[in-house]
Amino acid sequence: MRITQGAFSFLPDLSDAQIASQVQYALRKGWAINIEYTDDPHPRNVYWEMWGMPMFDLDDPKDVVHELNECRKAHGERYIRLSAFDCSHGWESVRLSFIVNRPKTEPGFRLERQEGVGRNQRYATKSYAVDNPEGSRYR
Amino acid sequence: MNDIPKAETVRGKDRYKSGVMEYKKMGYWEPDYQPKDTDIIALFRVTPQTGVDPVEAAAAVAGESSTATWTVVWTDRLTATEKYRGKCYRVDPVPNAPGCYFAYVAYDLDLFEPGSIANISASIIGNVFGFKPLKALRLEDMRLPVAYVKTFQGPATGIVVERERLDKFGRPLLGATVKPKLGLSGRNYGRVVYEALKGGLDFTKDDENINSQPFMHWRERFLYCMEAVNKAQAAAGEIKGSYLNVTAATMEDMYERAEFARELGSIIIMIDLVIGYTAIQSMAKWARRNDMILHLHRAGHSTYTRQKSHGVSFRVIAKWMRLAGVDHIHAGTAIGKLEGDPATVRGYYDICREDFVPRNLEHGLFFDQHWTSLNKLMPVASGGIHVGQMHQLLDMFGDDVVLQFGGGTIGHPAGVAQGATANRVALEALVLARNEGRDILSEGPQILAAAAKHCPPLRQALEVWKDVSFDYASTDAPDFVSTPNVA
Numbered sequence: 001m002r003i004t005q006g007a008f009s010f011l012p013d014l015s016d017a018q019i020a021s022q023v024q025y026a027l028r029k030g031w032a033i034n035i036e037y038t039d040d041p042h043p044r045n046v047y048w049e050m051w052g053m054p055m056f057d058l059d060d061p062k063d064v065v066h067e068l069n070e071c072r073k074a075h076g077e078r079y080i081r082l083s084a085f086d087c088s089h090g091w092e093s094v095r096l097s098f099i100v101n102r103p104k105t106e107p108g109f110r111l112e113r114q115e116g117v118g119r120n121q122r123y124a125t126k127s128y129a130v131d132n133p134e135g136s137r138y139r
Numbered sequence: 140m141n142d143i144p145k146a147e148t149v150r151g152k153d154r155y156k157s158g159v160m161e162y163k164k165m166g167y168w169e170p171d172y173q174p175k176d177t178d179i180i181a182l183f184r185v186t187p188q189t190g191v192d193p194v195e196a197a198a199a200v201a202g203e204s205s206t207a208t209w210t211v212v213w214t215d216r217l218t219a220t221e222k223y224r225g226k227c228y229r230v231d232p233v234p235n236a237p238g239c240y241f242a243y244v245a246y247d248l249d250l251f252e253p254g255s256i257a258n259i260s261a262s263i264i265g266n267v268f269g270f271k272p273l274k275a276l277r278l279e280d281m282r283l284p285v286a287y288v289k290t291f292q293g294p295a296t297g298i299v300v301e302r303e304r305l306d307k308f309g310r311p312l313l314g315a316t317v318k319p320k321l322g323l324s325g326r327n328y329g330r331v332v333y334e335a336l337k338g339g340l341d342f343t344k345d346d347e348n349i350n351s352q353p354f355m356h357w358r359e360r361f362l363y364c365m366e367a368v369n370k371a372q373a374a375a376g377e378i379k380g381s382y383l384n385v386t387a388a389t390m391e392d393m394y395e396r397a398e399f400a401r402e403l404g405s406i407i408i409m410i411d412l413v414i415g416y417t418a419i420q421s422m423a424k425w426a427r428r429n430d431m432i433l434h435l436h437r438a439g440h441s442t443y444t445r446q447k448s449h450g451v452s453f454r455v456i457a458k459w460m461r462l463a464g465v466d467h468i469h470a471g472t473a474i475g476k477l478e479g480d481p482a483t484v485r486g487y488y489d490i491c492r493e494d495f496v497p498r499n500l501e502h503g504l505f506f507d508q509h510w511t512s513l514n515k516l517m518p519v520a521s522g523g524i525h526v527g528q529m530h531q532l533l534d535m536f537g538d539d540v541v542l543q544f545g546g547g548t549i550g551h552p553a554g555v556a557q558g559a560t561a562n563r564v565a566l567e568a569l570v571l572a573r574n575e576g577r578d579i580l581s582e583g584p585q586i587l588a589a590a591a592k593h594c595p596p597l598r599q600a601l602e603v604w605k606d607v608s609f610d611y612a613s614t615d616a617p618d619f620v621s622t623p624n625v626a
Contacts, residue, residue: 096308
């Protein structure tokens with residue numbers, strides 16, 4: 001399967017040049033780029049690990065791509081996403097987020113059911129990958 | 140007006156002599172009045188009956204929407220009557236509409252109950268709309284002072300928090316209304332939801348008149364929809380939702396349905412505008428208490444918003460709904476099958492999404508409006524739009540909108556999931572291109588064609604709907620001329 005979180009998951013994987021031009025767009029808007037990675041891509045796993053601090057003072061997309069490639073070297077078997085943060089009043093939140101690295105195979109999720117009262121079911125989405133401990137999930 | 144009629148207010152004891160007196164003499168026409176920052180201002184389009192003086196008609200509107208009745212009453216003297224009178228302070232002829240006048244009326248804040256749409260609507264669009272000396276009357280716009288705005292909860296969730304909960308940033312959200320709107324069993328209905336969400340949509344939606352009918356009772360729908368939502372969410376690894384319509388005959392029924400939706404883990408519920416302002420405010424408070432996104436379908440609004448001469452403009456309804464506290468509101472597509480002049484629709488979107496909306500006559504906005512950090516309301520574009528128009532929609536509305544393709548998803552020749560995929564691929568390709576600095580309005584068709592090369596469902600969708608457009612004259616475009624006369 002292919003996890004479709006982020007703004008561009010239905011497109012072919014972005015090249016570094018394409019990533020750089022999205023970064024350029026975000027920087028023009030005054031947004032700060034953040035690189036995050038995880039090996040638990042559960043849709044409600046909000047807090048991916050931060051690859052350093054958000055790059056508040058960075059103004060060259062090439063530097064972001066460089067950092068991204070450093071992150072890939074360390075965590076190339078995990079999911080990596082770029083997000084762009086807007087600190088302006090009324091937003092103070094992420095304005096763009098997209099996946100820039102995926103594990104070679106994505107095993108996806110199992111839907112667990114627990115039969116409840118009436119026909120009510122409790123659902124749980126479980127990543128197949130998280131059966132292994134953190135750090136050894138996508139080898 | 141070019142020659143502004145002078146104030147004719149009668150003062151002292153003559154003002155309270157029993158009998159009938161013209162409204163403009165009773166203190167409802169005050170051309171020298173300077174509205175206070177805390178006043179609520181209403182702009183009416185007044186069409187007086189033949190022979191009725193426009194200023195008298197406008198003064199009557201001010202009177203009948205505030206303190207007046209048809210005759211002088213001595214009991215006015217028991218009150219601070221001048222404060223409570225609605226004051227018409229300006230009357231302009233409507234450009235290019237002979238016999239119609241824009242009347243500006245200021246109301247003291249004390250005339251209104253804090254935090255109640257029912258109260259303000261009963262005043263401003265109450266008896267006055269049936270007043271015989273007028274042929275027609277329309278509430279065009281309102282200026283809501285900060286002091287009044289701050290008495291409302293505002294959108295239960297708001298655009299920012301909705302996006303954070305959904306973990307979706309940087310692109311419009313995609314939805315579809317399940318079709319056919321009536322007749323599907325719960326099990327078949329859930330099939331459409333599953334296919335559409337799995338194919339790539341973020342949301343599916345009940346239609347306005349899907350409640351609890353013989354072919355599908357509400358619990359069946361909720362159970363099958365949530366099965367579909369959860370299956371699709373696991374298949375995509377991405378948050379999904381389906382607007383479960385909780386509209387029902389009584390508040391008790393609506394609460395019961397909303398609570399069941401919450402129990403099943405739904406992130407969003409839906410109501411119809413026809414449930415009424417008080418019920419909407421109640422559901423908005425419920426939604427805030429229960430971390431639920433609240434979608435509003437504007438069912439019924441066209442009965443009073445569409446004709447320029449009489450009724451209430453949708454821009455006023457949009458303002459009221461942002462106060463009332465819904466999170467989504469259908470605000471038009473401009474290019475789809477339903478009424479919506481593009482400039483007017485842009486005005487609605489600004490009302491929903493901006494913190495400060497400046498006066499902009501071209502977009503039908505007559506007043507500066509401060510929202511003072513009230514949550515933003517997500518507009519929804521729905522009704523007769525398709526993937527071939529995606530670049531126009533993205534260009535016009537930007538990222539903070541839900542684009543809903545009902546027929547444009549479910550009617551796909553290869554199936555519902557393929558229809559959804561076509562829409563999602565088209566959207567992402569255009570957002571990517573726009574961010575790269577390309578002019579999507581002129582290059583849209585090429586960008587879509589290029590994306591279709593790696594996406595056969597998009598190719599099929601573009602082919603099927605390539606010639607579909609809804610090109611009709613709008614019945615509700617702004618009337619303005621950009622001269623100092625009105626500007």
